[in-house]
Amino acid sequence: MNWSQLLSRQRLGSKDQPTSTTSRTDFQRDFDRIVFSSAFRRMQDKTQIFPLSKIDYVRTRLTHSLESSSVGRSLGTLVGEQIIARHKLKGYEASDFGDICAAACLAHDIGNPPFGHSGEDAIRHWAETADYGRQRVAVLNGSQREDFLNFEGNAQGFRVITRLQNRDNPGGLQLTCATLAAFTKYPRESCIGKGRFDGVSAKKPGFTAEDQENFETVAKAVGLIRRDPVLSIWHRHPLSYLVEAADDICYRVIDIEDGFRLGHLSYQQALDLYSDILADSSIQTSRLKRIGGNKEKVEFLRAKVISKAISEILSCFLDHEPAILKGEFDDPLMSSIPHRQEMDRLIQVAGEKIYIAPEVIEIETAGFQVISELLERFIPIIDDVAEHGTNATPRSQMMIRLIPEQFIGDDAIPVQDDYTRLLRLTDFVSGMTDSYAVSLYKKVTGISLPG
Structure with missing residues (x-):
């Protein structure tokens, strides 16, 4: 790999040429686009360690991401000074390295579901053991199936910034390929064969089957080294x-x-x-x-x-x-x-x-139930409307209105493809804040009524 290509300013999904101004660079624009995204704001009510904490000092995903971004900017800038001198790079500043790292760090947890890592476990558990979840996932194959059985917040994060945010744009937020590649700590699809590839970069999935083409575009733009001629797996961006x-x-x-x-x-x-x-x-x-x-x-x-x-x-x-x-x-x-x-x-x-403190375990356990129950209740509703349309049960026609149209399909008609339908449901649930997930769970289960 070479640094000139690794620092590509090409934007995913955009035909616009990189900016020539140095007052606000392309990589600084990446940072700004993430900051102003709704998915970034929602991290203020997503768990870092202590779910639904009433103490305002305790870090959330938002404050953790800001702090990581600050450290990432320092690391990137310090590295950039040395790399520019070592390789005699022209047209780049040390701050470019820092801005790329800062933007990638800012978004590194943007795909995490409610209730931290227990939320990821809840989605995996639902896909493997729940009645409806197991049935729907069982008909899928390869990476489409593993996207749910091995659900990963990092892969969901790539979806958020390249597809779900600014969803009418090809490439979502249309970040630079350098930032997207630096963001992707695990540049691999979800089904690569257990134990076949070593190294930390092969430990987890970094993008879903639906987003594979987008990542291939990013990998080609920055010149990542492919690790297999058939499977979608690359070596990391430095x-x-x-x-x-x-x-x-x-x-x-x-x-x-x-x-x-x-x-x-x-x-x-x-x-x-x-x-x-x-x-x-x-x-x-x-x-x-x-x-x-x-x-x-x-x-x-x-x-x-x-x-x-x-x-x-x-x-x-x-x-x-x-x-x-x-x-x-x-x-x-x-x-x-x-x-x-x-x-x-x-x-x-x-x-x-700390991680096993009673208040952590108690709420994460409840969160596990919340996420599993939401998925299990909504998937038959979506399936019913997809199969029967206006002849679906009154309950299905009513409950599907609780799901935003973007997570159903055009004109609120569920897509027919099983994989895409499941993916949009996990998009919906994983994008919830902790508080909203609990609130919606109480409403659909009848525990509490609006108002």
């Missing part, structure tokens, strides 16, 4: 390693801070975890002593740990850059930094103390 690292840094480091603020970790526990990463500095014995409250001390250490991680990720990326360009490196950068064990310890403690 900047996607930085997008992944920014996410890894933020959720590992910041989840500890959230856990401390909510009382799941003591101040000493948080201090020890952060200090282990900063053990080679004198921060703890100087500035830390001048900070009054424990909350402020934890915030200070959190910032220093993030800075330390950025520095180590930068060095790691530059060391492995030649191998990345050849498709010979396929590991998370976090697994190769000097303090990888200490960073892994953060997520280990979070798993033991």
